[in-house]
Amino acid sequence: MRIPCPFCGSRDSREFVHRGDAGPARPADGADAEAMFDYVYQRANPAGLIREHWYHAQGCRNWIVVERDTRSHAVSGGAWPGPAR
Amino acid sequence: MRYSIFSLARQALHRHRGWGPAWRDAEPAEAGYDVVIVGGGGHGLATAYYLARVHGLTRVAVIEKGWIGGGNAGRNTTIIRSNYGLPGNEPFYEFSMKLWEGLERELNYNAMVSQRGVLNLYHSDPQRDAYARRGNAMRLHGADAELLDRDGVRAMVPFLDFENARFPVQGGLLQRRGGTARHDAVVWGYARAASALGVDIIQNCELTGFLTDASGAVTGVETTRGPIRAGKVGLAVAGNSSRAVALAGLTLPIESHVLQAFVSEGLKPVIPGVVTFGAGHFYISQSDKGGLVFGGDIDGYNSYAQRGNLPVVEDVCEGGMAVMPMIGRARILRSWGGIADMSMDGSPIIDASPLPGLWLNAGWCYGGFKATPASGYCFAHLLATETPHETATAFRLDRFRTGRLIDEKGVGAQPNLH
Numbered sequence: 001m002r003i004p005c006p007f008c009g010s011r012d013s014r015e016f017v018h019r020g021d022a023g024p025a026r027p028a029d030g031a032d033a034e035a036m037f038d039y040v041y042q043r044a045n046p047a048g049l050i051r052e053h054w055y056h057a058q059g060c061r062n063w064i065v066v067e068r069d070t071r072s073h074a075v076s077g078g079a080w081p082g083p084a085r
Numbered sequence: 086m087r088y089s090i091f092s093l094a095r096q097a098l099h100r101h102r103g104w105g106p107a108w109r110d111a112e113p114a115e116a117g118y119d120v121v122i123v124g125g126g127g128h129g130l131a132t133a134y135y136l137a138r139v140h141g142l143t144r145v146a147v148i149e150k151g152w153i154g155g156g157n158a159g160r161n162t163t164i165i166r167s168n169y170g171l172p173g174n175e176p177f178y179e180f181s182m183k184l185w186e187g188l189e190r191e192l193n194y195n196a197m198v199s200q201r202g203v204l205n206l207y208h209s210d211p212q213r214d215a216y217a218r219r220g221n222a223m224r225l226h227g228a229d230a231e232l233l234d235r236d237g238v239r240a241m242v243p244f245l246d247f248e249n250a251r252f253p254v255q256g257g258l259l260q261r262r263g264g265t266a267r268h269d270a271v272v273w274g275y276a277r278a279a280s281a282l283g284v285d286i287i288q289n290c291e292l293t294g295f296l297t298d299a300s301g302a303v304t305g306v307e308t309t310r311g312p313i314r315a316g317k318v319g320l321a322v323a324g325n326s327s328r329a330v331a332l333a334g335l336t337l338p339i340e341s342h343v344l345q346a347f348v349s350e351g352l353k354p355v356i357p358g359v360v361t362f363g364a365g366h367f368y369i370s371q372s373d374k375g376g377l378v379f380g381g382d383i384d385g386y387n388s389y390a391q392r393g394n395l396p397v398v399e400d401v402c403e404g405g406m407a408v409m410p411m412i413g414r415a416r417i418l419r420s421w422g423g424i425a426d427m428s429m430d431g432s433p434i435i436d437a438s439p440l441p442g443l444w445l446n447a448g449w450c451y452g453g454f455k456a457t458p459a460s461g462y463c464f465a466h467l468l469a470t471e472t473p474h475e476t477a478t479a480f481r482l483d484r485f486r487t488g489r490l491i492d493e494k495g496v497g498a499q500p501n502l503h
Contacts, residue, residue: 001394013394013396014396018385018386018501020340020387020499020500020501021340021387033486034486037485037486040429040485040498041338041429041485041486041498042336042337042338043327043336043337043338043339043340043429044327044331044336045327045328045336045337045339045340045341045387046327047325047328047341047389050387052386052387068386070341070387070388070389070390071389071390072390073388073390073394
């Protein structure tokens with residue numbers, strides 16, 4: 001697999017660390033245990049397109065969001081996390 | 086037909102023309118079933134068998150989207166062992182080992198259970214201490230474990246690279262009762278025994294939804310071969326657990342990952358039992374056909390593709406070369422990938438789902454094969470009695486909510502580290 005890093009360009013996946021689904025959002029401080037349970041443990045685990053966090057450990061050391069198909073491993077996008085910049 | 090030396094001799098005299106199919110390829114029954122098991126792999130078929138054999142339930146069906154044993158039951162590395170450390174796990178896996186030991190007599194089927202031993206190598210003093218601790222935990226739960234020193238290992242497997250500069254072999258933790266079993270024969274043996282007790286095995290029948298009543302309780306399954314009513318529905322669909330429960334609007338603490346395995350060309354007998362490398366992730370055994378069967382880590386990203394990528398192929402082969410350089414001359418014949426339902430603590434779930442009528446057997450990660458008999462036994466116990474079997478009380482779905490995790494590796498909610 002090659003991962004399109006928005007800073008370094010297309011790079012081999014072995015330069016990256018896979019963190020997992022980018023979907024779950026950390027609950028606000030003081031959220032109840034149920035919200036933390038959802039965030040930490042529950043996963044949509046789709047068969048198809050998934051947006052996930054990858055860390056370019058052996059490159060620019062940025063966290064990026066990669067869009068990938070879990071049925072074919074086809075990577076269709078790489079972007080900065082958070083609001084557009 | 087009961088298999089024995091006499092039936093074999095009788096068939097030999099009749100040019101083997103009298104063998105019938107081992108099990109019945111059934112149609113879905115109009116009247117429905119007491120229990121429908123989704124998933125015709127080892128776990129699903131074992132569940133159906135024990136429902137009929139132990140609990141007397143014979144209005145049972147197993148539905149399978151392809152052919153039985155075509156999923157992870159045909160994609161594993163056939164290792165059986167009970168070398169776990171945690172109290173929630175070890176009694177269950179030891180129960181499974183005991184079932185393996187009586188399986189062939191029970192099923193009247195040759196599952197080629199071969200207790201040639203599982204040897205986990207250690208390469209440093211602290212690793213020896215950790216293995217001693219695990220071995221003691223195993224023995225406290227009635228399993229067998231022996232801590233071998235370097236000479237003990239050398240007597241068993243003299244071909245290792247003992248003087249490796251980075252990872253010298255210092256010894257190993259040996260479970261002599263561990264070994265391998267023939268994966269297909271396990272599936273066929275359970276299918277044959279379940280079918281003989283009246284269980285319907287329905288192939289080419291994919292789950293497409295759930296039938297529910299007004300209260301939302303599950304009362305059957307929608308399939309590609311029409312609706313099938315059921316008193317209870319049990320899911321045993323391994324890597325597809327999240328997809329199956331999504332049809333009922335549920336989410337699980339599970340990610341699906343791909344685990345690769347490899348087999349070499351056939352060689353003369355050389356590897357006695359199962360050997361695992363302690364300084365990297367590599368395990369190997371030799372099949373009865375002579376192929377070296379080996380594997381290592383999961384690829385590390387979510388996948389339903391049933392095939393992996395080259396970085397892990399390299400990593401596995403490097404691990405193999407580091408511990409037993411002699412295998413470098415063998416050529417790899419085949420490699421494949423299976424989809425493992427990686428739970429968030431690395432341990433399985435055998436429990437009721439939040440929906441009445443729907444029951445779960447999931448989260449086996451990359452270790453489901455060895456659990457096949459006990460998984461079936463305990464899931465059948467749960468489905469029949471609605472209480473967990475005494476060896477599976479820790480495998481609750483709500484443990485992630487309550488914090489009673491069973492994390493053998495102690496790495497937290499990160500499936501690709503388990």
